[in-house]
Amino acid sequence: MIPTFTGELSADRLGATLMHEHVFVLNAELVLNYPGQFPADDLVDRAVEYFNGVKASGIDTIVDLTVMGNGRNIPLVKRVAERTEMNIVAATGWYTFHDAPTFATLNGPGRLLGGSDLLTELFIRDIRDGVDGTGVKAGVLKFATDHYGFSDGVLNIMQAVADAHLETGAPIFTHSNPHKRNGLDQQDYLTSRGVDLGGVVIGHCGDSEDLDYLKQIADRGSILGMDRFGLDSKLPYEKRLHAVKELCKQGYAPQIVIATDSSAYSMNFPDEARAERLPKWRASEIMDTVIPDLRNLGVSDSDLDQMMFANPRRILGSAQ
Template sequence: METAVPTVTGPVAPDRLGRTLMHEHVFVLNAELERNDPSSFDAAARIPDAVAKLTELREAGFATIVDLTVFGLGRDVARVAEVAAGAGINVVAATGWYTFTDLPNWVAFRGPGTMQGGDDPLETHFVRDIEHGIGETGIRAGVLKCATDKPGVTPGVERVLRAVAAAHRRTGVPISTHADAATRRGLEQQKIFAEEGVDLSRVVIGHSGDSTDLDYLRALADQGSTLGMDRFGLESLGGFTDRVETVARMCELGYADRMVLSHDASCFSHNFDPDFKARRLPDWRYTHIPQDVLPALRERGVTDAQLTAMLVDTPRRILAGRPS
């Protein structure tokens, strides 16, 4: 059964999601840096710039992005709502925690087995963001986010994974991950999610497109999860030709309905100097897929039906469905 999808500007009927980019960001910020150095984020300039960039994406035929900016990445959904309204595009907000290793002390000192004990504040925050809204905005999260990178499943990372799984069980909201493909971290994520009773068909294993290892990708998909082929334009972690070829090969093997496409791009990030991005990563932008990737995939033999599966049908199934 499908349900309305929460976005930063209100619920959206599933048939209005249209073409969807499943792993993007609007602003990636360091809140402490901004508070102590306000010049590091000029909202008066950056918000109109973001509106222009997302308007360009909408005019290229896309209706929705999933913004996977959560705790640890400077999430500010009020700003994102202003951008989404200005651009006339749907933005699905996320809840979760982004860490490769440890958790901050205000979390690490609370919860089962910690110094202070009590309920796990991670699960509490995630469920509240989904059911009641983020902060005082009333904007409800529509997806859960977690990360496992090269350090592996550290105690802090494992705690996030299991809290995300618990929130998924309670709310039915899907899970989207950051997973280091070179170290096959997606398999570790799936193992923990399965232990926790997660419906793996409601999980997107992010950054799968960083790998050309078809055995790894098929193993993830054969367990039911969707592959995030979601870093088009980030050429330092995988070239354009390899990314296109991997998607095409997986389509040939029958996995078109187990992949989604995206960039993992942002309008502005404290992590990247804008001049550096423009000079070294010119294709790391929202319109790279409609302008460059889709023509290349078609030339490689990917059909329009397969593209629709990756851009429309599978995102809709994940965002609007409920666990079986």
């Protein structure tokens, strides 16, 4: 069974799934201290309308990879999930490129104040028991590495995510930077911790057209997140399509998942800027444009089904 914001779902009811989306990308402290800046009721209404549109396009499930550090707000997203037919899977983890939260650097085994490792405990609790007071269980774990590499803070988060994964079996989703080829570094770390890379989605591989790099990652067992369709500023649309087409041609469809990494609302990307710069960066474009374009390029229906249905079912269904 796969946990969603509105209850558990059997894997065969997942349907067409986008494996890296966001309902909201916020800043938790701004929202807390300046609620007037964030019309919560409006945001919920807007997100319901957005995901109803995505559902109408043919998508049944999204994985919301908004974790702490991205303004995760489980009660707010739950209000959205209760009003849309879209299945939404929650994530746990921490998003940072450099520093871990101070409490985590001071407390925990081998750290100044000792005691238990709160982050690991929270991640496991989110997966097993649900996020405090909401009843919503997380289905996946997430960490990020980018231009600062494995800083102490990033390693702190990676350790907690790896430990929670080893305890629960929940799949790990990463933010990687393929221009630094750091998906391979993420794999090295996780392998050294005893993690089976078959349960690891290396995120943002779709920002790269370096097929050798992408195949290296896949050959070690991980899944390639071709997950930013529409984010043309990172890599133009046609190049994203071409990479997926080539990988499918070479037999990699069982190790590819597709998404847009967009959101119903992001504080980081105001609506006007997004409309002007990235008009096609929205989740409904996958069924409206991306899948038809891949089909026109010669990607088979069985490969398309593999990426949109079978792979999400296998990956999300892997938790113990």
